[in-house]
Amino acid sequence: MSTSIENLKTFDPFADTGDDDSQPTNYIHIRIQQRNGRKTLTTVQGLPQEYDQKRILRALKKDFACNGTIVKDEELGEVIQLQGDQRVKVMEFLSTQLNILKKNIKIHGF
Numbered sequence: 001m002s003t004s005i006e007n008l009k010t011f012d013p014f015a016d017t018g019d020d021d022s023q024p025t026n027y028i029h030i031r032i033q034q035r036n037g038r039k040t041l042t043t044v045q046g047l048p049q050e051y052d053q054k055r056i057l058r059a060l061k062k063d064f065a066c067n068g069t070i071v072k073d074e075e076l077g078e079v080i081q082l083q084g085d086q087r088v089k090v091m092e093f094l095s096t097q098l099n100i101l102k103k104n105i106k107i108h109g110f
Helices: 053-064 087-097
Strands: 028-034 040-045 068-073 077-083 105-107
Touching: 028 087, 040 087, 053 068, 053 077, 053 087, 087 105
Parallel strands: 028 105
Antiparallel strands: 028 040, 040 077, 068 077
16 A cells, blocks of 8 residues: 655745845835834835935925934934824825835834
């Protein structure tokens, strides 16, 4: 009786299938971080290097009437931090003023 069971082979669902997307996904991430109490920070990371982040920060601060800074991170590069929940406003600013596609902007947070 030589019965072999073929459907019990090991299968790794997380193995690399070789399907690579030919397009690099360079998303701009807009996140919100809770500080203390009701205070929040909005962070913007992944802006292309062709844009001057200091000028963008100055325009964001003026338009949204909030304070902000640029933080240099080893892994993430330069990250723009703004006071308050400015996620939707930042997305609208990036899509209208800098002509960045909305599909390349990811909004994270509650």
